[in-house]
Amino acid sequence: MDVSSKIDLAQFLSQDIVELWNEWQIRSLMLLSLLLQILLTIFGERRKYTSGRLLGTFLWVAYLSADWVATFSLGILARSEADSANPKLIPVFWAPILLVHLGGPGTIPVYSMDQASKLLIGRLLQLVTRVGVACYVLFRLWNNNVITSVFIPIFVSGIIKYGERISVLTRLHVYNNVSPRPCAEVHRIKIKDILPCYKNTRSNVIYLHEAHILYKTFQILSKNFDLVRSDQKFTYDLVSKKEAEEAFHLTEVELGLKYDRFYSKVTRISRSRVILRSTTFLSSISALVSFSIMTKSNGVYSKNDKIISYVLLSGVVCLETYSIIMQLFSDWTMIWLTSTSERAGGIPRGINCLSLLLTFWRKRKRWWSGSMGQHNLISAQSNKPVNKLLKKYFPWIIGNIDSRKKVGKDLKELIFKQVKDKRSRYDPDSSDFTFLKNLLKERGREALQSKDCIGKFGWSVDGVEFIHSLLTWHIATHVCYLYDSDQKNGFHKKRKSVILNSTLLSDYMLYLLVNCPTMLAREPSETRYDDTRIHLRRLLFWNTHKEVKLNISLEELNALSFQEAEVKAFFKELLQSPSTVLKEIEEQGKGEMSALLDGCMLAVSLQSLERRDGWSNDEKWEMISHVWVDMVMYAASHCGWKQHTHALARGGELLTHVCLLMAHLGLSKQCRPAISEQLADRSTRLAGILESEKPSSLGPSFMSKDTTNGTKTNLDSIRSSCYLQIYKRSLSPFTIS
Incomplete structure (x- = not known):
């Protein structure tokens, strides 16, 4: 075939391809x-x-x-x-x-x-x-x-x-x-009048309506409104009487309603929505x-x-x-059907049939992932490095760094128990709001103080930034775990759950720091995690090259991967020869915002509790678990509601569930205490002061004379009266019924 024939064939094929594309362009796009x-x-x-x-x-x-x-x-x-x-x-x-x-x-x-x-x-x-x-x-x-x-x-x-x-x-x-605003009368939901009485029905109907009521309070809290005292007390009585599994399930359904409201077209049943849906279908x-x-x-x-x-x-x-x-088959329809049946006369058979449907539907419905992300600073050093282009444009390929673990029943019970314990220390009737704010700022102090260790370990939770404290306890927790798991006897069944929950929460908090930093309270130390990671990698590199101290760039250091045995050997040497390793860590970490030295010192001090102070291993891990739950509560209460709501589109976060439990139990900045007597009596005192000030004492300069009829008008008195009426009206939304 000559050159001209090849050109004609190419032109013929290209023309056919163009015609085929023009004919099927719109058709293929419609199907796509x-x-x-x-x-x-x-x-x-x-x-x-x-x-x-x-x-x-x-x-x-x-x-x-x-x-x-x-x-x-x-x-x-x-x-x-x-x-x-x-x-x-x-x-x-x-x-x-x-x-x-x-x-x-x-x-x-x-x-x-x-x-x-x-x-x-x-x-x-x-x-x-x-x-x-x-x-x-x-x-x-x-x-x-x-x-x-x-x-x-x-x-x-x-x-x-x-x-x-x-x-x-x-x-x-x-x-x-939405802008933060104080509580007003119009925003009171009067929970006691909303909850129907389902005396002859099954619990599946009741829990759905309870979750719906909690959702209404969440709507108020997420808009930065305050809960009035009656609503706050009702939510406390409702949640505090539940078991841990039931309480978490209420928050699951509640957040599921929130997800439907913001991220889907599935929402509450109304006449207009039924008409629109029927119109589109027909x-x-x-x-x-x-x-x-x-x-x-x-x-x-x-x-x-x-x-x-x-x-x-x-x-x-x-x-x-x-x-x-x-x-x-949404929660909204089930709530509407059960509410309609109750208002129609409370037909037990109809509600029981709906309850059976709810039982079948509840077992197969999922409201969130039920898992939490995991990231371990120590084990991450043995992961293989990822190509820069893949890391930048295909971040989902990095699957060996972060993993997910199920939120088990034991962990829910541990968190719920400690949340209720913290709430028991706060009395809205007698405690002031400053005490509540200080209570929410705690991140392990109470756990250390209950064990008489605040003098020994208080430096790790008091007077230190939260990110630094998190990294310090993360390193110490896993160094202790590496040492205890290597013992001949291993973990006893009784403390295995406590140890597992401690490591899970430790890895979860670091996961949030690395992958969801906006959900944690951020301080000026934005690079503290990176400094700690580089500090550890440099020490691991020099530990494997002890003969020659090589200089290595940051890019080369990030491209390295270490054997798991090398990482474990470094921290085992720390516990065997703490003085030598700690001095080396201090020398190589000068001038850096690294938390590695503090974490290693804390690990050595925790391990010394058994040798010097006669602690049992169970007591040590129980204290560690309480510190981590406290840190989770601190992060949950200081995370903004917008960040919590944004996390719903990613499968939900455990931190959001903890935040809701705390808010419903009264541990929230929006759940303000009752207005003090001093504030309530302010208008009375102001009226007394204005009454005591006679018009004559104000002097003639404050008087005006009407030249027409010769009468005098006290302008300041009129103004004061108007200001007093306006002030009383401004205080009226804050009165507690």
Whole structure:
């Protein structure tokens, strides 16, 4: 074959490829858009109870791709020919189908809270432009009544679904921009009047309504409002009487309601929502039926376009049916059904049937991941280094650094017991608010003081930054764990749970520091973790090169990986020859913000409790576990509500559940004590002072004379009276009923 023949063949093939692409461009994009909607619908719900970088990255890519594909396809349709005499005419009702896709699935209308403020105005403008494009296509084929009967129902459904998406963005935008305000009368929810009396029903119905009531208080707390005393006392009585597993389950359902409210279109049942959902469902069915009738009597479209149209319309019907099923089996529907049955006369049989349904549904429903991330500073040194490009652009590949562990029953009991113990030290009636703030600032002091160790270990929790204290106790905990796990007798069954919970909480707090730093109270020491990690790696490197002290750059140090046996040997040597190793650590860590030296010193001191002070191993680990629970409570109470809400989209965090338990028990900055008598009597004292000040004592300069009738008016007295009335009105919201 000569050169000219090859050129002609290449031109012929390229021309065929261009024609094939022009013919199937919009068709392939429409099918791709439907596929993305199906994937987002299925996997969007799973992020509520699944924590993982792979799922999060997949959803993020699919979320962005879905909008881009639908917008690009809508632009192609706007430029396509609209001649009804053309046998290869592209169905114009594909445009409103894309509008339905742009409305987003009900399970993930918004990806994260950070996008709400940025996307709200854009979504409103996009709604106008995209509806305009769809109307433009409809206007060009307005005379075709058959096509209009398919176009209009899908167009109405698309506007409704897009409007629902904007509604979700509006809720998040308002939540992100709410300003702290004091408690007012209008925000009192009067819990005692809301909770129905289900005396003859099963507990599955009761716990659902209890969680709903706690959700209402969470709505107040998350907006920086204060709980009034009656509501605070009610939530305390409700949660404190529960077992640990039941209390955590209440917070699970409560946060599940919060997730539905912010990150999905599934929300409480109302008449308007039922009407809108019925309209979209009937519209999609009507469009499918109309198209099937049209294809039997009219052969305008090609066979491929008919098949694709059936697939697209059937996809709209299936997605709408799935969203209705999700709404019917949601917590909101169950709450509405049980409330309606009770108000209708309390039919025991009907409620018991719902209770049986709840029992079946409860066993299979998940509200959060039920796990916590783990990151260990010591074991991470033996991980293989990751390529910089992979680490930057594909962070989900780093799976050997962070892992996840289940939040077990023993850990829940440990946390719940210590939260109640801390609450028992605070009496809202007698303790002032300053005492509560100091109580929330504790991060292990009480645990050390109860063991008479505050003088020996107080330096690690008092007068030191929280991040430094966290790293210090993390290193000490795992050095003690390495030493105790290497003993011949191993761990006894009685203390195995305590030791495991201590290490789990230690790794979890470091996981939050590395992966979710905004959830922890940040201090000026932003690089303290990196300094500690580099300090440890440098010591491990020089420990393996004792003969020659080599200088190594930071990049080369980060690229190294150490054997697990080498890391363990370094810390075992620390406990065997503490003076030598500690001096070496001090020499190599001068001028750095590293917590390695403090952590190693604390580990040596903890291990000396058994040799010098006669402590048992159980007592030591019990104190360590109490310190870690205290640190978790400190971090939970100092994390902002916005950060807690943002974490719901990642499968939820244990820290959020602890924060809610503390808030419901009264351990929250928003749960203020009763107004003191001094504040309550302020208006009375002010009135007494104003009454004692006679107008004559103010002098003639404060008097004005009316030259017309000769009467005198005390302007200051009038002003004072007005100010007093305004001041009394300003105090009225703070009165406690």
